[in-house]
Amino acid sequence: MLINYWPIAILIAVSTFLAVAVVVFGHLIGPRRPSERKAAPYESGMEPIGPGTRRMPVRFYLVAVLFILFDIEVIFLFPWAVNFRNLGVFGLIEMFVFIVILLVGYVYAWKKGALEWE
Amino acid sequence: MTALQVIFLATAAMILFSAWMVVTRRNLVHAALYLVLTLFGVAVLFVLLEATFLAVVQVLIYIGAIAILMIFAIMLTRRVASDDTVVANHNAGWAAMLAVLVFSSLVIIMGAWSQFTTFASPLTRPGVPSNELGQEIVAELGQSLVDPDAYVIPFEVASVLLLAALIGAIVVAWQKDK
Numbered sequence: 001m002l003i004n005y006w007p008i009a010i011l012i013a014v015s016t017f018l019a020v021a022v023v024v025f026g027h028l029i030g031p032r033r034p035s036e037r038k039a040a041p042y043e044s045g046m047e048p049i050g051p052g053t054r055r056m057p058v059r060f061y062l063v064a065v066l067f068i069l070f071d072i073e074v075i076f077l078f079p080w081a082v083n084f085r086n087l088g089v090f091g092l093i094e095m096f097v098f099i100v101i102l103l104v105g106y107v108y109a110w111k112k113g114a115l116e117w118e
Numbered sequence: 119m120t121a122l123q124v125i126f127l128a129t130a131a132m133i134l135f136s137a138w139m140v141v142t143r144r145n146l147v148h149a150a151l152y153l154v155l156t157l158f159g160v161a162v163l164f165v166l167l168e169a170t171f172l173a174v175v176q177v178l179i180y181i182g183a184i185a186i187l188m189i190f191a192i193m194l195t196r197r198v199a200s201d202d203t204v205v206a207n208h209n210a211g212w213a214a215m216l217a218v219l220v221f222s223s224l225v226i227i228m229g230a231w232s233q234f235t236t237f238a239s240p241l242t243r244p245g246v247p248s249n250e251l252g253q254e255i256v257a258e259l260g261q262s263l264v265d266p267d268a269y270v271i272p273f274e275v276a277s278v279l280l281l282a283a284l285i286g287a288i289v290v291a292w293q294k295d296k
Contacts, residue, residue, distance in 0.1 A: 002223065004249065005165060035193050056193045058291050064190045065287040068183040075175050079260030082253065091264040094273065101277040105284035112286050 062114055073102055126166055133159035142205055146192045152184045168241045170252040171259060 041048045080095055090112065109115055143149040157180040164173035228234050245246040245253050262268035 036276055054188065055195070056192060058293065061190045062291040064183070064187040064289060065291070066284065068187055069284050069287075070180070071179055071183045071278075075179060076263070079171065079256045079261070080232070080263060083257035083260040085293065086257075087264050090266075091260075093202070094264040094270055097274060098277045101274070101281050103190055104206070105281040106286055107248060109288055112292060114289055 059117070066109060066114070069102075069105070073099075122166065126163070129159050129162045129166070133163075144205060146195075147189065150173060150189045150192055152173050153188065157185065160269050168251075214261055 043049075077095070077109065080091065084091060084095075122132055133156055136152045139152040140149045143152065157176060161173045161176040164170075164176055193275070201287060239249060242248065242250070243251055243254060251275065263273045
């Protein structure tokens with residue numbers, strides 16, 4: 001029932017309060033003496049080069065797609081794992097087939113080098 | 119009003135507000151963040167409907183993965199935060215009319231159902247205490263995923279679909295030597 005979700009509600013309330021409080025109190029209490037140096041975007045002590053919003057490499061997107069697919073696989077694994085003793089050998093074989101099919105894609109990604117960053 | 123109704127109305131208002139913000143923000147990163155809020159509101163609705171597993175899936179998949187993917191996709195594109203982004207085109211009027219039409223026909227069709235204005239009673243299952251009901255339902259879902267009389271074929275087909283998506287993503291997005 002809903003009463004089980006109190007911890008989540010409390011967590012949301014506390015984290016919202018904390019986030020707001022940090023910003024508000026920082027504004028109210030913190031001293032502000034801006035200078036040109038302080039206002040400059042920090043880039044390891046160097047003068048920033050180029051625009052701040054650069055296009056990201058497509059590789060990030062590939063990693064995100066791979067992450068989603070295996071995330072979905074976990075979602076399928078979860079209801080099976082909760083009940084897996086009752087599902088017996090047949091359930092085990094079903095899940096095995098499911099994972100092997102996905103493993104083909106994993107091996108493909110691996111061989112293609114999509115998992116390597118360099 | 120019961121507490122459930124108050125939570126529902128607040129959540130629905132939050133969803134509508136954030137969904138409106140998603141389609142009107144010029145800055146696409148802000149739109150994506152509002153989308154996360156919308157998706158979270160839907161997760162809360164799932165909880166209110168006692169679809170606990172769906173709520174977890176909503177948070178894990180939609181907020182945890184798809185929102186991240188969208189933010190990556192936005193950052194891949196040029197001119198992320200430019201103010202000349204067009205947020206509406208000449209089809210906006212038609213789209214609004216279509217939306218009103220779909221909504222009103224849904225209300226008319228569902229209004230014909232005798233249970234439309236009554237509240238659903240809480241989910242119960244004989245012999246299962248209410249705090250273990252969520253787990254029981256997830257176990258039943260797992261059972262039906264591997265049951266030949268239920269969803270074993272869609273379950274295996276889903277893995278083929280995931281495989282196709284995996285290979286397709288690599289073929290489209292993978293570039294050699296760069």
